[in-house]
Amino acid sequence: MDAHPEDRTRVKAVLQRAMELEGAARSTYVADACAHDAEVCQQVERLLAAHDRAPTSVVPPALTMIDVPPDALVGQIVSIYRIEELLGRGGMGEVYKAHDAKLNRPVALKLLAINLAHDTERLRRFRVEALALSSLNHPHILVVHDIGDHDGRPFIVTEYVEGLTLRQRLMGAGALPMRDLIDVAVQISSALMAAHLSGVLHRDIKPENVMIRPDGYVKVLDFGLAKLAGQHDHDDAVQWRTRQGLIMGTPQYMSPEQARAEQVDFRSDQFSFGALLYELATGRPAFARRSLIETAAAVINDQPDALGRVCPQMPPTLCIAIQRCMEKEPSRRYDTTRDMHRDLLAVREHPMEVTRATSPIPGCDAIVVMPLRILRSHPDADFLAFSLPDAIAASLADRHTIAVRAPLAVQRHGGADADLVTLADAMAAQFALTGTLACVEGRIAVRLQLLAIPAGTVMWSDARVATLQEMFELQDAVAAHVALTLPGSVVATHVGAQLRRDVPNSAGGYAFYLRANQLAYEVSHWHEARDLYRACLDADPLYAPAWARLARCERLIGKFSASADESKACLASAREAFERALALNPDLAVGHSFHAELLIDVGRADDAMRLLLERLVIRPNDPDLYAGLVPALRFCGLLDESVAAHARTRSLDPTVPTSIHHTWWMKGEYRRALAETYGDIGYMQGLALASLGREREAVAALRRREGETTESRIRPYLASLRALLENDRDKSLAALESASALQIDAEALYYLARTFARLGEGDRAARELQRVVEGGFWCHHAFERDRWLDPIRPRGDVQQLLERAREQAQLARASFVRWRGPSLLGLAITNASR
Numbered sequence: 001m002d003a004h005p006e007d008r009t010r011v012k013a014v015l016q017r018a019m020e021l022e023g024a025a026r027s028t029y030v031a032d033a034c035a036h037d038a039e040v041c042q043q044v045e046r047l048l049a050a051h052d053r054a055p056t057s058v059v060p061p062a063l064t065m066i067d068v069p070p071d072a073l074v075g076q077i078v079s080i081y082r083i084e085e086l087l088g089r090g091g092m093g094e095v096y097k098a099h100d101a102k103l104n105r106p107v108a109l110k111l112l113a114i115n116l117a118h119d120t121e122r123l124r125r126f127r128v129e130a131l132a133l134s135s136l137n138h139p140h141i142l143v144v145h146d147i148g149d150h151d152g153r154p155f156i157v158t159e160y161v162e163g164l165t166l167r168q169r170l171m172g173a174g175a176l177p178m179r180d181l182i183d184v185a186v187q188i189s190s191a192l193m194a195a196h197l198s199g200v201l202h203r204d205i206k207p208e209n210v211m212i213r214p215d216g217y218v219k220v221l222d223f224g225l226a227k228l229a230g231q232h233d234h235d236d237a238v239q240w241r242t243r244q245g246l247i248m249g250t251p252q253y254m255s256p257e258q259a260r261a262e263q264v265d266f267r268s269d270q271f272s273f274g275a276l277l278y279e280l281a282t283g284r285p286a287f288a289r290r291s292l293i294e295t296a297a298a299v300i301n302d303q304p305d306a307l308g309r310v311c312p313q314m315p316p317t318l319c320i321a322i323q324r325c326m327e328k329e330p331s332r333r334y335d336t337t338r339d340m341h342r343d344l345l346a347v348r349e350h351p352m353e354v355t356r357a358t359s360p361i362p363g364c365d366a367i368v369v370m371p372l373r374i375l376r377s378h379p380d381a382d383f384l385a386f387s388l389p390d391a392i393a394a395s396l397a398d399r400h401t402i403a404v405r406a407p408l409a410v411q412r413h414g415g416a417d418a419d420l421v422t423l424a425d426a427m428a429a430q431f432a433l434t435g436t437l438a439c440v441e442g443r444i445a446v447r448l449q450l451l452a453i454p455a456g457t458v459m460w461s462d463a464r465v466a467t468l469q470e471m472f473e474l475q476d477a478v479a480a481h482v483a484l485t486l487p488g489s490v491v492a493t494h495v496g497a498q499l500r501r502d503v504p505n506s507a508g509g510y511a512f513y514l515r516a517n518q519l520a521y522e523v524s525h526w527h528e529a530r531d532l533y534r535a536c537l538d539a540d541p542l543y544a545p546a547w548a549r550l551a552r553c554e555r556l557i558g559k560f561s562a563s564a565d566e567s568k569a570c571l572a573s574a575r576e577a578f579e580r581a582l583a584l585n586p587d588l589a590v591g592h593s594f595h596a597e598l599l600i601d602v603g604r605a606d607d608a609m610r611l612l613l614e615r616l617v618i619r620p621n622d623p624d625l626y627a628g629l630v631p632a633l634r635f636c637g638l639l640d641e642s643v644a645a646h647a648r649t650r651s652l653d654p655t656v657p658t659s660i661h662h663t664w665w666m667k668g669e670y671r672r673a674l675a676e677t678y679g680d681i682g683y684m685q686g687l688a689l690a691s692l693g694r695e696r697e698a699v700a701a702l703r704r705r706e707g708e709t710t711e712s713r714i715r716p717y718l719a720s721l722r723a724l725l726e727n728d729r730d731k732s733l734a735a736l737e738s739a740s741a742l743q744i745d746a747e748a749l750y751y752l753a754r755t756f757a758r759l760g761e762g763d764r765a766a767r768e769l770q771r772v773v774e775g776g777f778w779c780h781h782a783f784e785r786d787r788w789l790d791p792i793r794p795r796g797d798v799q800q801l802l803e804r805a806r807e808q809a810q811l812a813r814a815s816f817v818r819w820r821g822p823s824l825l826g827l828a829i830t831n832a833s834r
Contacts, residue, residue, distance in 0.1 A: 140220055603775050
């Protein structure tokens with residue numbers, strides 16, 4: 001960028017003193033004098049290099065070059081481009097906004113600085129940038145329109161991008177919100193993946209070289225230090241260092257191998273990208289020291305502050321991805337940039353990883369309970385690697401002063417083989433329970449350790465050898481020892497009895513249970529998951545969690561998949577399974593959470609809310625109970641409270657899914673709704689896209705899900721919205737009628753009612769809205785802001801329905817306050833929820 005007057009004065013002062021010195025003394029002085037201003041350092045370095053290389057007849061004296069007017073070309077014609085304004089000035093030259101007279105469009109024109117026209121190295125770099133950009137064709141990489149020469153000065157013409165660099169964005173607003181960060185990360189990684197697949201390394205990834213448009217669209221700029229496939233590394237040290245021994249570029253974003261002037265490959269860009277994301281997330285550079293030399297040394301030797309502590313709201317998967325990019329050794333980074341991009345896509349597409357707080361209660365510590373490592377395998381005992389720590393985690397969840405990261409959550413981040421410190425940091429845990437499992441001659445040996453993280457201090461350890469049945473009986477003692485060693489109060493007195501209720505008694509049955517859990521949140525696998533839960537219970541009929549999860553599957557199949565007759569049978573089976581689960585264990589949190597969903601289905605959302613709040617008084621750290629509150633509160637019209645319940649769920653266990661995407665949509669937060677649609681039947685993805693004005697994408701997504709689903713109740717539901725977006729009124733109405741006849745969910749009926757209204761079917765829309773309110777969906781804020789309901793809003797019957805919804809929501813709010821909801825969710829008591 002063009003220097004301000006005070007910067008030019010500073011450049012002159014530093015330059016004048018530097019010209020009196022030679023060799024290492026000059027290098028050291030410049031590095032220290034410009035320690036906090038890379039731009040001033042680059043200007044001084046450039047001027048010194050030009051002064052040393054050429055006589056004054058070719059290049060003006062260094063001190064006079066500072067005062068060359070930066071806007072001398074404004075108003076002139078370069079080739080077919082009329083120069084309109086100076087956009088910036090850097091080490092390579094000036095960038096202007098220009099007008100393409102031939103195609104009548106704005107462009108950006110980058111012109112090599114006049115004093116560098118005879119600089120062989122700078123000319124080479126300028127041509128490399130032109131070649132790199134012209135060889136790439138990707139939506140997130142700046143597009144090259146033209147390459148030419150003006151009075152002996154080469155220029156590159158690119159698309160003109162309206163927006164801010166990420167540096168400007170950081171300076172103006174600080175760290176990016178987490179969802180913006182994830183979106184930016186995915187776009188940049190997509191660009192880097194395309195460049196690397198084309199054999200192009202960027203080698204200068206930093207905030208100044210990425211622009212973000214007002215609509216959030218990202219463009220990667222400035223390939224001036226790029227390296228193309230086939231380019232000879234004739235002298236990498238010369239390319240990366242000036243005569244004075246100063247590192248070119250911006251050291252805090254260089255990879256360690258780059259800072260050491262070693263040969264680099266695509267993994268160097270990964271490191272720079274990780275450093276960029278670190279700064280976008282925290283608002284401060286990962287490596288920033290007093291001088292450029294100290295900064296380069298920090299890049300090579302030091303570790304930045306742990307992301308899990310500096311940025312506690314970061315999803316664990318994103319934290320791990322960034323840390324992997326920033327590994328000092330290239331071999332520990334991603335094998336391909338495609339793998340890196342896929343990991344970031346997974347962060348964006350899996351809502352269960354996206355929102356996390358450090359702990360559910362202020363000042364509360366957290367423990368990550370690791371699956372056991374199997375040292376000697378045996379088919380009848382290996383299931384203990386999960387079931388034993390899972391039972392201990394369930395026990396510890398009763399404590400009010402500790403948050404528990406359960407083994408199933410750990411498994412999503414590498415399981416027992418994951419790096420413990422990295423994992424604990426990503427999951428914001430201060431303690432870890434680890435162990436090993438071995439089966440020797442019919443007996444089971446278990447060794448456990450409780451560690452303080454990151455020091456690795458052993459706080460407690462134990463080794464047990466027992467039979468399979470004895471191992472179940474020993475779980476109570478193990479849980480009690482762990483609980484008493486941790487900071488805080490003693491373990492609840494009822495934990496032992498609960499623990500014995502919630503342990504499996506069959507290795508084969510537990511294997512069925514674990515596999516069913518993996519499938520149960522995908523619509524296409526509901527039937528398979530149901531069969532696996534049944535197989536588990538055939539082998540182990542006293543295992544309460546399996547009864548609860550079977551009940552959930554029966555409910556979902558009956559609600560969304562089965563025929564009318566089959567639906568009644570499924571829902572009856574669901575009620576029976578819930579009763580079995582809660583009879584075996586009245587304190588089973590997942591049982592109460594799923595049972596609450598059944599209450600919501602029959603129009604009793606307020607009772608579901610009360611049930612869950614009652615249980616949370618006893619188990620305030622249980623994520624399943626908070627997850628159940630998300631839909632219950634939404635149905636009651638308490639949207640902010642629903643969001644708070646989701647956040648508390650994620651803080652306790654990022655793997656527990658919720659229906660938060662519907663809550664975000666009801667609040668008008670369509671981008672957030674779209675980001676959370678993983679596991680949805682497909683309707684919300686299409687609706688959120690359409691609400692964002694991306695109707696073509698919405699139609700494609702809905703059509704794809706229609707083709708994928710085998711569920712009879714879901715297909716017309718999807719088709720009704722898809723046909724409306726395609727302006728096919730008749731097909732949309734036909735699908736609506738079919739979906740309405742099959743649908744029993746009050747929230748789903750609301751989506752149908754608004755679609756009827758959009759199509760001008762006022763009477764039909766009003767009848768559906770009556771079913772909505774009578775069915776227990778009282779989200780009046782959504783009704784009031786929904787423009788699709790505008791045609792029927794003035795009707796008297798509709799006004800009565802809206803008033804009834806408001807009244808029911810007010811009653812539900814009073815119950816929420818009475819049952820300690822605000823304190824459990826950390827909310828202030830207010831009179832309205834938007």
